[in-house]
Amino acid sequence: MGLIQEFKYLRGALSTLRMTTPIAKNPKRIFPWVVEDLAKRFGDKEALISDRERFTYRGLDARANQYARWAKAQGVGKGDVVCLLMLNRPEYVVIWLGILRAGGVVALLNTNLTGTPLAHSISIVSPKHVIVDSRLLNSFNGAKSQITVQPKVWVHGESNEYDRIEPAIAAMNNSSIPQAERPDLDINDRALFIYTSGTTGLPKAANINHYRLMLAANGFAGAIGTKPTDRMYDCLPMYHSNGGMVATGATLIGGGTVIIREKFSAREFWDDCVKWKCTAFIYIGELCRYLVTAPPNENEKKHSIRVCCGNGMRPDVWPVFQERFKIPKVLEFYAATEGNVASFNFDGTPGAVGRLPKYLAHRFPTRIVKFDVEAEQPVRDKQGFCIVCEPGEVGEAIGQILNDPSKPTSRFEGYADPEATKKKILHDVFEKGDAWFRTGDLLRQDDKGYFYFIDRIGDTFRWKGENVSTNEVAEAFTVFPGVQEATVYGVPIKGYDGKAGMIAIVSEGRLDLASLRSHVTKSLPEYARPLFIRLKRELDVTGTFKQRKVDLVKEGFDPSMVKDDIYFNDQQMGAYVPLDAALYEKIQSRTFRL
Known part of the structure; x- marks a missing residue:
């Protein structure tokens, strides 16, 4: 690789290490109290702002003290849990900061959840209190009967049904909390619960200790190079690690300002960036795709963005995104909220x-190991140990778990559910007694050390003896004119081994299916070309834009179960043909070979 790229990598890596190395050496220095120091330094400078609220650094600190005193008055002590169900706003950050100052743990609930998933998310962390945004009361009340614990419920906003939290907070002293009254906390204590997206099942509550919170804030401050002049645009859900920890933590550590929007809008994104004079924004991959497929906006090149940071930007979107919107730097990273595997693309490849x-590699023990897609387990050699992949070979990314105080980045804190924690740990990997964290992701690493995301384990499937990456197939389709979104999954067919490929597409207007088939034939090997195409008006996504495939897989390609139009890739006809009941029966009865 070139010297310039190597220099960019080293500069980014050293800046990140410079910000993160001191964390373990100062175990009592935790983020809630770091904010107090920032308030002394930056005073009346804007810290968190939106259309509705504004907190200076001094105001943020004072309000957090009120929440800390409220929590203590309500019996919240070290390790006690408070659930927060609230839409994006500056006060969101203030609430969890204050409760953390009291020694409490805040569970950041997904605001899109209802019914069983919401009740499960609350029950598994056994909270003493739940704070609910008044606009989300219907969701909460709908799940209430299924909650297996009985927390005290507080409403932020108007309510005749529950106690309102604002008057209780207003009655609290906002002065600095005396040292003698502060709980005995260090970086090893739990700070937050952040939930997995639950795309394949019920959400899992990931343990986030104060070390991991500091690591997110300081690490990304170093990686992004945040400074007091920065203004970070944050429209991602604040219950998510990118929107809640990375964007806010990194910006505050640098003395900048976080502009918080309630939810993402592709139509107003660039208008907001110009209006608020933003210099940075946080993303997840699908956000970038939505922007690229949106109509031109007069402000899309008039912004002052110097860097965007996030994960999941697909290779087909990246160059188009950067060129169209004139973004000087894209800082892509890979990390799991709860895991010990992380890497940065500092040079923008x-x-x-x-x-x-x-x-x-010796300092950050991350490995890619050979993986059996059908068994959904790493491959073992004759001695029973895992096998490291060769450069360019696809396998599961794993990170060594070490309980060494000098290497806190190698710890795995697990989940609220011990059984869920066990499933993520791989034992006897390269020697008897070792333990490694399973990311659940298939990656490949080239000979220069670059990691490339291939697929989630469980999404990749086998067809005709070959592994099919749903990500790579989707990318081949989304570069075709008119295809706005696509999600790929495998469906079983009676009498065939493996799963056949199926793709659900959201298109802009009517698709030219003949040209699409020609494009796919040139772009993908025969085994990777989906047999079935399902045309949809929209895809089901999580609050963090991750595509939900569970229902799509369940419905399969049975036209009696699917209301949308389905097309079959007919090899004999050389065309995508409509799939009706008669053709479905022919496929199921193996009248012709697939």
Whole structure:
């Protein structure tokens, strides 16, 4: 690789290490009290703002003290849990900061959840209190009967049904909390619960200790290079690690300002960036795709953005996104909220999710190991140990778990549910007694150390003896004119091994299916070309824009179960043909070979 790229990588890596190395050496220095120091330094400078609210650094600190005193008055002590169900707003950050100052743990509930998933998310963390945004009361009340614990409910906003929290907070002293009254906390204590997206099942509550919170704030402050002049645009859900910890933490550490929008809008994104004079924004991959497929906006090149940071930007979107919107720097990273595997793409190589060169591999024990897609388990050799992949070979990314105080980045804190924690740990990987964290992701690493995301385990499937990456197939379709979104999954067919490919597409207007088939034939090997195309008006996504495939897989390609139009890739006809009941029966009865 070139010297310039190597320099960019080293500069980013050293800046990140400079900000994160001191964390373990100062175990009592935790983020809630770091904010107090920031308030002394930056005073009346804007810290968190939106259309509705504004907190200076001093105001943020004072309001957090009120929440800390409220929590203590309500019996919240070290390790006690408070659930927060609230839409994006500056006060969101203030609430969890204050409760953390009292020693409490805040569970950041997904605001899109209802019914069983919401009740489950609350029950598994056994909270003493739940704070509910008045606009989300219907969701909460709908799940209430299924909650297996009985927390005290507080409403933020108007309510005749529950106690309102604002008057209780207003009655609290906002002065600095005396040292003698502060709980005995360090970086090893739990701070937050952040939930997995629950795309394949009920959400899992990931343990986030104060070390991980500091790591997110300081690490990304170093990686992004945040400074007091920065203004970070944050329209991602604040219950998510990117929107809640990374964007806010990194910006505050640098003395900048976070502009918080309630939810993402592709139509108003660039208008907001110009209006608020933003210099940075946080993303997840689908956000970038939505922007690229949106109509031109007069402000899309008039912004002052110097960097965007996030994960999941697809290789087909990256160059188009950067060129169209004139973004100087894209900082892509790879990390799991709860895991010990992380990497940064400091030099901006399109498509790479990070890099770990050989000369740093000993310091960050991340490996890609051979993986059996059908068994959904790593491959073992004759001695029973895992096998490291060769450069360019696809396998599961794993990170070594070490309970060494000098290497806190190698810890795995797990989930609220011990059984869920066990499933993520791989034992006896390279030697008897070792333990490694399973990311659940298939990656490949090239000979220069760059990592490339291939697929989620469980999404990849086998057809005709070959592994099919749903991500790579989707990318081949989404570059075709008129295809706005696509999600790929495998469906079983009676009498055939493996699963056949099926793709659900959202298109802009009517698709030219003949041209699409020609494009796919040139772009993908025969085994990877989906047999079935389902045309949809929209795809089901989580609050963090991750595509939900569970119902799509369940419905399969049975026209009696699917209301949308389905097309079959007919090899004999050389065309995509409508799939009706008669054709469905022919396929199921193996009248012709697939």
